[in-house]
Amino acid sequence: MEQYLSATQKMEQEVMFPSLLRGVFPQQEGAAPAAGSHTDLYERYQLLKAIKPMVEKGLASVTDQNPSSASTDTALDEGADSNLEECLSHHVNGLQQVLTELTKNTKALTRRYSQILEQINLSEDHSSS
Numbered sequence: 001m002e003q004y005l006s007a008t009q010k011m012e013q014e015v016m017f018p019s020l021l022r023g024v025f026p027q028q029e030g031a032a033p034a035a036g037s038h039t040d041l042y043e044r045y046q047l048l049k050a051i052k053p054m055v056e057k058g059l060a061s062v063t064d065q066n067p068s069s070a071s072t073d074t075a076l077d078e079g080a081d082s083n084l085e086e087c088l089s090h091h092v093n094g095l096q097q098v099l100t101e102l103t104k105n106t107k108a109l110t111r112r113y114s115q116i117l118e119q120i121n122l123s124e125d126h127s128s129s
Contacts, residue, residue: 011113021109
């Protein structure tokens with residue numbers, strides 16, 4: 001989760017003009033290809049920015065929970081506990097996979113934005129010569 005938040009923070013710091021991402025589509029390398037998706041990097045940037053507060057809020061709500069409130073309901077039997085552990089493990093693994101994909105997408109978007117800026121700088125250098 002920390003890697004995702006770090007990658008998102010870096011993206012927000014580097015992407016100063018998100019409109020440059022309009023009409024630019026993700027490259028296969030580094031970005032998780034979305035099957036049948038025609039989402040440009042601008043839309044992906046907006047999505048990644050919108051997801052970040054939800055991840056931060058989720059992280060805060062997990063760390064802020066009172067552990068004693070979870071232990072007040074001791075009426076659960078062993079079978080239910082085992083099922084809950086399996087369910088939690090399944091969801092944590094799923095969350096980890098989603099965060100890994102979000103991190104890859106965020107890093108790929110940031111790299112692509114840097115490439116766009118380099119192309120702009122090169123074309124300005126050539127036109128001013």
